[in-house]
Amino acid sequence: MKMGSAFLLIMVSILGTAIDGCNCKIAQFIFGDSLFDVGNNQYLAGSLAKANLPWYGIDYGDGLPNGRFTNGRTVSDIIGDATGMPRPPAFLDPSLTEDVILKIGVNYASGGGGILNETGTYFIQRLCFYKQIELFRGTQEMIRRKIGKQEADKFFQNARYVVGLGSNDFINNYKMPVYIDSWNYNDQSFLNYLIGTLRQQLQLLHKLGARKLMLLGLGPMGCIPLQRVLSTSGGCQEKTNQLAVRFNQAASKLIKELSKSLPNAGFKFADAYDIVRHVISNPGKYGFSNVDSPCCSFGPIRPALTCTPASKLCKDRSKYFFWDEYHPSDSANLIIADEIMKKLGFLFRGNHTVVPSP
Template identity: 65%
Template structure:
């Protein structure tokens, strides 16, 4: 009888072990550039992509929480690497089995590295909160498959951290925020880096070993910054801030990789290619790189895309979807550049992605 109990126990342990050794998944921490629906479940949030025409070129064409017409950069990179697309943490259908199969996306529109960033959105998850939710996720997984198996699962997973733009656009560059008149630009970036260092060290303590941090693009060239400027052109000062942030973040990632045991923390830089796309759109097949595809006529900035907005005739020819966010076509170029820069190779031998690149944009008129 004891021998039979031991045999059953060994079989159960083997099943748990094999379950934990399934396909590698990814966990995503970020803002609206990576959000796949978390903010839609925050009842008081003012930063939601839950209205047409968001998601028009994705799946059934209905809003899905992504702040673009199609896929995010993280979607595209994950697809090309054979990684499952992680569901939103607040998805009511999320289960521990889904986490083990697909990972989780904690990204939240309006979120930043700093807790004080994006306060006027009322509800959003900044990075510290996302890390707290990740800790809770680990506890759920450990309860399901055991501490050792969970440790292996999280150590083998891949991680994306993609925040920073809101810390400037919806904090430092807005006079209503205390940070804008408390720090010089250099001091503020140092503040961001010291906070980010703490956050990445905490993540390392939770078993995060393979991590990519997405850098900022030329923020001064997004439609919002153009229309807020005097000339309508790119704001050089804002672009320089993004460049300084990227340099500091790249150095931070290198330092952490040297000093944190078994950590491979890498910086995903696409600044130059985005700048080139904006300044030479025809070279990449675009026709417009200075205004949003989804806009409210001459009323600028419209901030978000809404049902009353008008759409450009061909979404694939526009770099920007709304005042802040790139189109699917632009996101693909960004993703491919990051993949090339970091030499990413497919991880899982998975089948086709749930949704590939959108079909040529249909006319709505």
């Protein structure tokens, strides 16, 4: 549910390009955790990881909760808007149709989800990566029935894929003594287990047609408010941050290997760690006055874990980097998205110009 996986460079797909024989546009399929969830968990009746209460969504649209784990937009929303991309709806949205999928794509992201099946089990219901891939397989069957196998294969091979998971596997699994993984592994063996599982999942997505895929790295997850409040000093937990750094190094290496070994694979890795750490280390430069505690909280009662109608809001939401104990605020996401486009946008430029957020 957090920072990590987080910092999306979705985009810069070629919307509007038609596929021969089908009036379909190049769509995007998003797999991720709460940083990318746009409402899937709202439709999981037993899930304890939901953003369906005020004050989530207070700065988005009509100000009502919409399933996003922040007060406003996600990083993917902002980058998509800046590059002319529509926002793919949640897979579990009852209004989703084949026509919408063919035009926009789908978002399978789920708060609490991880690379590993066992991650986030205390949230009761959540969609792990394997489950999200299973739902994607079902989506393919729907589209094949709609336009035929040949055209569907073209559609999915021309689509763009974004994967942003991993933080929960550390924070809501390995770092929690209630999980057996925290007893069965050390740092290196758990990392090997995680990357090995991710390798199989990305190979499976490729087998299902994914050719253009972006994997998002983890941010400094030891600096989220929940990790700070659990430390003795109140500062960032550097050991946790180092786990993110090591994951990013291994994931980057994996993506390079898969891009070389899998036929026609155009896989990319986006490491946002340095960007986020720089903002947290230099808050004034980016207009923030608070980068260590959540805007929505119960005041001195910490950690509150989630934002509720009984929570108190900070006076100026634009000055807080974090919205709740886990997630960035809209203002933070705006800064992150802008920096990502400036730093990594060239990977997707092609014939398109990457423009900054408003």
